[in-house]
Each structure stands twice: as C-alpha cells, then as structure tokens.
Amino acid sequence: MSGKKPDSPGQPPGRKKVKIRKGKKWVEVDVDGEVKKGRFKYVKFVDDDGLDTYWISPE
Amino acid sequence: MPLSTGYATYFYGTFAITRSPNTYCVNNTSASDYGKCYNIETGKAYFVQTDTTTYPTLPCVSDNTCTRFTSVANIRTLSTIFSYPGKQGILQYFFTRSHSSYGFEYNIAVAKLVPVPSPVPDPPVASYVFFASSINYELSSWPVYDPVANWKAYFNPYTISAGNVSIARWQGSIFTPNLYLVVREDNLNNVWYAGFITVMYSYESSPLAVVPLDHDKEWLPYQELRNAFGYAYTGVDQPGWNADDIIRVLRELFPDRAWAVFDDRQYVLYLYNLTPDYVPDWLIEKLSPTAMKVLKAPADATVAKAWLDLLNERNAQIPPQAELP
Numbered sequence: 001m002s003g004k005k006p007d008s009p010g011q012p013p014g015r016k017k018v019k020i021r022k023g024k025k026w027v028e029v030d031v032d033g034e035v036k037k038g039r040f041k042y043v044k045f046v047d048d049d050g051l052d053t054y055w056i057s058p059e
Numbered sequence: 060m061p062l063s064t065g066y067a068t069y070f071y072g073t074f075a076i077t078r079s080p081n082t083y084c085v086n087n088t089s090a091s092d093y094g095k096c097y098n099i100e101t102g103k104a105y106f107v108q109t110d111t112t113t114y115p116t117l118p119c120v121s122d123n124t125c126t127r128f129t130s131v132a133n134i135r136t137l138s139t140i141f142s143y144p145g146k147q148g149i150l151q152y153f154f155t156r157s158h159s160s161y162g163f164e165y166n167i168a169v170a171k172l173v174p175v176p177s178p179v180p181d182p183p184v185a186s187y188v189f190f191a192s193s194i195n196y197e198l199s200s201w202p203v204y205d206p207v208a209n210w211k212a213y214f215n216p217y218t219i220s221a222g223n224v225s226i227a228r229w230q231g232s233i234f235t236p237n238l239y240l241v242v243r244e245d246n247l248n249n250v251w252y253a254g255f256i257t258v259m260y261s262y263e264s265s266p267l268a269v270v271p272l273d274h275d276k277e278w279l280p281y282q283e284l285r286n287a288f289g290y291a292y293t294g295v296d297q298p299g300w301n302a303d304d305i306i307r308v309l310r311e312l313f314p315d316r317a318w319a320v321f322d323d324r325q326y327v328l329y330l331y332n333l334t335p336d337y338v339p340d341w342l343i344e345k346l347s348p349t350a351m352k353v354l355k356a357p358a359d360a361t362v363a364k365a366w367l368d369l370l371n372e373r374n375a376q377i378p379p380q381a382e383l384p
Contacts, residue, residue, distance in 0.1 A: 054335050
C-alpha cells in the first residue's frame with residue numbers, strides 16, 4: 001500500500017482539484033502542478049483571466 | 060509594507076527663510092489702503108470679505124497679492140496634503156508660521172487663522188482639527204529655538220505692522236488615509252492671514268515595480284520610471300500608482316525585458332518574461348504574495364536569468380537583517 005489516494009473517476013490522471021480562497025470566496029480549481037518557494041507552496045492552474053497562476057496552497 | 064517619506068511646503072505670502080517678515084494686510088475699513096497687503100514674498104495671502112457690494116474688489120486681489128473668499132467658513136480646507144484611498148499615511152511633523160488679523164484664542168490649542176495639517180474627514184469637522192493640547196504659549200523673542208516637545212507655540216515672537224504672529228510646531232504620529240491643510244476661520248468676516256507651512260509624513264509606497272534599473276545603460280527608461288513612480292537601488296521598493304498602471308508602463312518601456320509588479324491590494328506578484336522558477340525565495344519572503352501570475356512566459360531564458368542575477372546582486376548589497384532566535 002502506497003497510501004496515496006487514487007484519483008477520483010473521470011478526473012484526468014495527474015490533475016487534482018483544490019479549493020483556494022479568492023477574496024471572500026472559496027473556488028475549486030484544477031491544479032496543474034505545485035511549486036515551492038521559500039516557506040510557501042503554490043499550486044498552479046490557469047485562472048479565469050487566462051493567465052498561468054500560482055496560488056498559495058491551502059494545504 | 061515599505062514606507063516612504065513625503066514632504067509638503069506651502070507659501071501663503073511669507074517665505075521660509077526670511078528672518079522677520081513683515082507680511083500683513085489692512086482690514087481696517089476706515090483706512091485709505093483698506094484691502095491692501097504688504098510685503099508679500101511668495102504666494103498669496105488670504106482675505107475674507109463677503110460684502111461684494113461695498114467691496115466689489117480689493118486692492119490685494121487687483122495686485123495679485125491675496126486670494127479673496129467671498130463667503131465665511133468655520134473650518135476652511137486650503138489644500139489636500141495627501142489622500143490615499145485604501146492606504147495609510149502617517150502625519151509626523153509640521154511647522155507653521157502665520158501672520159493674521161487674529162491670533163491664538165483661549166489657549167494655543169484653539170488657534171484662529173493658523174493653517175494646520177489635520178486628518179479631518181472631507182468636509183472637515185471642527186472637533187477633529189485641534190488634536191494637540193497645550194495650556195500655554197511661551198513669550199519669546201525672535202529667533203525662537205526649536206524646543207524638544209511634541210507641540211510648541213509662540214505668540215508674537217516678532218512684531219509686524221498690523222496683526223499677530225503665531226508659530227506652532229508639532230511632531231508625533233497620526234495615522235490617517237487623508238490629510239488636509241485647514242484653517243479655523245470661525246465664520247469670521249473681514250479677516251486676513253498669511254503663512255508658511257511645512258509638513259512631513261510617511262505613506263505606504265507600494266504597489267511596487269520589481270525591476271532593477273541600470274541608469275548607466277538605460278538612461279531614458281530609468282529617468283522616466285524614476286519620475287513616474289520612484290526608484291530604489293534594491294530594484295524592489297519602487298512605488299507606483301496602481302499595479303495596472305505600472306504594468307502598462309513597463310510593457311511599453313521594457314517589452315523584451317524581464318520584470319515583476321507587486322500589487323499590494325490583491326497581494327499578487329505579476330511576472331513578465333518570468334516564471335516562478337526565476338523568482339528568488341528572499342523576494343517571496345519579503346512580499347509574501349498570495350498569488351503569482353505569469354503575464355508572459357520567457358521566450359528566452361537568458362532574459363529571465365539576467366533579471367534574477369541583477370536582483371540577487373542588488374540584494375546582496377543590503378546588510379542582512381538580524382535573524383530571529
């Protein structure tokens with residue numbers, strides 16, 4: 001047992017969904033990757049404005 | 060949040076370095092030279108006269124030595140020293156020297172016709188104006204020496220041909236997004252005042268342009284940017300108006316160069332010709348952005364690398380801060 005949670009059915013392999021807090025709202029985004037910078041961890045996704053965005057990870 | 064110091068100086072008829080300026084106006088309606096101002100050095104004095112029938116014009120208006128108000132005011136706002144919606148400013152110091160037909164009243168905290176900076180709402184409310192308390196003023200002769208106290212006032216340290224001299228100095232900290240230069244006219248008519256006022260304050264300087272500018276190699280953009288939104292040798296603390304404006308200017312000036320803009324409202328670090336791979340950890344620690352957005356991915360890695368190298372080089376010149384235990 002690796003202990004890793006399998007992807008949910010229908011989700012492309014390698015992509016996971018996380019909830020991030022944008023302003024006062026929590027929104028769910030499809031994550032393309034993660035980047036660690038200093039003490040912070042960012043999740044990568046394409047935001048509504050079409051830009052590659054790295055948002056501070058909620059985890 | 061980086062802070063910058065601001066400095067505002069106002070000349071209303073008198074000048075800073077004149078030793079004993081004899082600036083005054085005549086408000087004795089019986090005098091033949093009624094409405095005339097004398098010894099105006101820099102700027103204009105103020106004259107309140109609401110009766111436009113008897114006095115359709117005043118000599119000081121005709122000869123450009125005063126600004127006339129034709130309505131009375133309780134608290135009159137002469138100028139907005141700063142107004143930073145959504146941002147913080149800190150009033151730290153002011154000095155004001157006024158000549159007026161009136162003077163201090165009751166005690167020096169209730170000054171009349173003395174322009175003072177005040178963090179009042181707009182329109183002003185009288186109760187906010189006189190924030191500094193004091194029980195007395197000092198009788199003194201000119202020149203007066205700068206005292207070690209947060210509020211000092213001097214009444215008539217030198218004499219002028221007509222009216223009074225009031226000097227007030229204050230230092231401290233008042234946090235406010237808006238600061239105005241106001242005068243308590245107390246609805247008086249037929250009064251005049253002149254003055255010299257200097258104000259020091261601090262303000263939040265971000266959003267920031269993160270682009271190390273080299274003035275030797277790129278003089279024109281350097282000069283334009285410095286004039287437009289400040290300059291810091293760190294390459295980081297370069298304040299501007301708002302993030303969108305900074306981005307627009309940088310796109311125009313540096314279309315082929317790497318740069319970043321930090322929006323302090325949203326805590327978003329915008330990257331141009333950069334990806335997070337090129338953003339140094341110390342910059343992330345300094346700004347703590349909630350998000351990074353890639354405006355344009357680097358077509359050429361050397362451009363991004365050049366930005367990183369220059370930023371690191373500048374950062375290395377800054378003395379390290381003491382580490383927390």
